[in-house]
Each structure stands twice: as C-alpha cells, then as structure tokens.
Amino acid sequence: MRECSHAGRFGGLRAVNAGAIGATYRKPMTRIRFHGELNDLVPRRARNRPCEFRSAENATLKHAIEAFGVPHTEVGTVLVHGAPAPLDRRVEPGDTIDVHPAPAVEPADGPPESAEAPLEPAGARAQPAERPAFLADAHLGGLARRLRLLGFDTLLADDAPDEMLAERVDGDGRVLLSRDRELLKHRKVLRGRYVRAQRTDEQAKEVIRHFGLAPLARPFSRCLECNAPLRSATRQEVLERLPPDVAATHDAFTFCTGCGRVYWPGSHWRRLQAVVRALISEAPR
Ligand SMILES: [Zn+2]
Structure with a gap:
C-alpha cells in the first residue's frame, strides 16, 4: 500500500517525509487515513492511503482532521487504534486514526409527495x-x-x-x-x-x-x-x-x-x- 510521503504544512500540523522519520524524530509519527467521500476533501497525496504527520502540542482530533481540509461537520465515526474516539480527544504520537464520513440519512418510508397535486393546502x-x-x-x-x-x-x-x-x-x-x-x-x-x-x-x-x-x-x-x-x-x-x-x-x-x-x-x-x-x-x- 502506498503511503502519503509528504503532506506539506497544515495549520498546526507538520507533515513530514515518511522516509525521514527515523533520522529526524524520536517520537513515533501519527498516522491518519480518510475513508469514503472524505477523500473528496483531503489533499491528493492523502487520498485513499494512510498519511503520517507530526501533530502540534495539545492538538485534538478535530484540529488534526480539519487541518487536512475536512470540516468536523463531514465526520462520522473516528477510530483511534480501532476504537471509537470523540473529536475532542488529544492526538498522541503513534496514534493510528481512521476517519469515516458522516453517513447519509436513511430516507423515511413512504412515497414522496406528488408533484401533480400542488394546490392542496x-x-x-x-x-x-x-x-x-x-x-x-x-x-x-x-x-x-x-x-x-x-x-x-x-x-x-x-x-x-x-x-x-x-x-x-x-x-x-x-x-x-x-x-x-x-x-x-x-x-x-x-x-x-x-x-x-x-x-x-x-x-x-x-x-x-x-x-x-x-x-x-x-x-x-x-x-x-x-x-x-x-x-x-x-x-x-x-x-x-x-x-x-x-x-x-x-x-x-x-x-x-x-x-x-x-x-x-x-x-x-x-x-x-x-x-x-x-x-x-x-x-x-
Ligand atoms: Zn413569499
């Protein structure tokens, strides 16, 4: 699987070249992956693949996700190491984050109103x-x-x-x-x-x-x-x-x-x- 190799600068986050991790930082990197239609919103280099980054001190999941261009309104379930986590959770070095889109609402049962009967009060x-x-x-x-x-x-x-x-x-x-x-x-x-x-x-x-x-x-x-x-x-x-x-x-x-x-x-x-x-x-x- 290809990984995001250089994600550039995003606000409070600093993404680094994955190949330089060992030489540059002692702390493990944080890894994030966006799923489904969220890939419409993230930079091309982070689409459909895990992306490693180094987060700012005290950054929350909301900060980290939005720094990749994804407003919190678009987010459904966030998993950290496979377990659901709230958006105000702090990001820790070494976290593996999976971000899933807010699901579409299931339509209620019943047919739509007819366009042929527009004048009923x-x-x-x-x-x-x-x-x-x-x-x-x-x-x-x-x-x-x-x-x-x-x-x-x-x-x-x-x-x-x-x-x-x-x-x-x-x-x-x-x-x-x-x-x-x-x-x-x-x-x-x-x-x-x-x-x-x-x-x-x-x-x-x-x-x-x-x-x-x-x-x-x-x-x-x-x-x-x-x-x-x-x-x-x-x-x-x-x-x-x-x-x-x-x-x-x-x-x-x-x-x-x-x-x-x-x-x-x-x-x-x-x-x-x-x-x-x-x-x-x-x-x-
Ligand atoms: Zn009017």
Whole structure:
C-alpha cells in the first residue's frame, strides 16, 4: 500500500517525509487515513492511503482532521487504534486514526409527495415527524430555491461574518449548507454539509440524497422568494393581484403568507413541476 510521503504544512500540523522519520524524530509519527467521500476533501497525496504527520502540542482530533481540509461537520465515526474516539480527544504520537464520513440519512418510508397535486393546502397534509430546516450560505441561492420548491424551510444567509452565521445556525438548529470549509469548521456549527456539487440541480440532488429528503418533500408548499408557507386562496382574495387573463382562466391559487406573492398553475408552474419530478424521482432511495 502506498503511503502519503509528504503532506506539506497544515495549520498546526507538520507533515513530514515518511522516509525521514527515523533520522529526524524520536517520537513515533501519527498516522491518519480518510475513508469514503472524505477523500473528496483531503489533499491528493492523502487520498485513499494512510498519511503520517507530526501533530502540534495539545492538538485534538478535530484540529488534526480539519487541518487536512475536512470540516468536523463531514465526520462520522473516528477510530483511534480501532476504537471509537470523540473529536475532542488529544492526538498522541503513534496514534493510528481512521476517519469515516458522516453517513447519509436513511430516507423515511413512504412515497414522496406528488408533484401533480400542488394546490392542496399545506396544513391538510400529514406532517412528517422530522423535517430538517436549512441555512444556505449566500452563494447557494439557487440551491435554497430548489429546497423551498420541495417545501423545506431554507433561509438564505446574507454575507454576514462567519461568527454571526455560526451563532445563527447554532441558535435555531438549522443544518448549514455551504461551500466554505472554514465556516463549517466553526465549533458552533453542529450540523452542516459541505456541498460538493457546483451546479444547482446537482447540489439539490446531493442534499436530497444525503439527508434522505425525497419522502419528506411537500412541493409547492413554500414561497420560492421569501421561504414563508403558502396557503390556498380563492380568486376573490387575490383578484387585484392577478393579470386579467390569469383571473379569467384559473380557479386555483396559492398565496404567500410572507410576501403576498400569488402562484397559479401556469406555464412556469408546469416547468417547476418537471423540476420537482426530476429532483425527487431521481434521488436514490
Ligand atoms: Zn413569499
């Protein structure tokens, strides 16, 4: 098996050339190996192979793992010498560390909500036991709209400093979605996901798959613009906001309880139905 021969400098860690260990250091090196999708995140030289490094004094497993570019939100089980260990455990010379990814959430039983019945009042539907809520960072606006389209409570962060975002996500239990690893490394971020995909629909499929969201989707129950819940409305209630041709040809409307936007099943809506179908039917279950 090939080993990582030189991992460079990572923050508080100093990786060294494995061939020079005996000549340079008396203490044994620490060995770390990343598993599964965590290999997407580590430097190429540490992928799919053990990597030896010399850790800083008092470094914890969290420090060591994050120094390789893996935010703690991505980590599932950590084994030290084969036994599970918490992230605040100190790293000792000679440790053998195996880092496994946070497992994907198993989807709940039951079929996804149909994209064909979008105008039923949201309150009339069964409420799944646990529906995650999200905070998407400011660069993931397209992803936030996709999750809202599927009915998931998704706030879009402004460009607030990391500290403020971390406080916010810590305070209300949301899952932070980001492509900013430094933000996800923040201690206060307990639940998060480093979004690997770069294109919006691929990002949405990745998040749906990872959090088992397909059976929990309630398409067209939340405003795409402001995230507030939608409710059904009569023509009379929304008449003054409708273009005349829409008022003459449609009977069913939904109304945003936040920003007042009115939705009706026109051509744009039908395009969104196709998006919904693609997102929830293609996600592996
Ligand atoms: Zn709205």
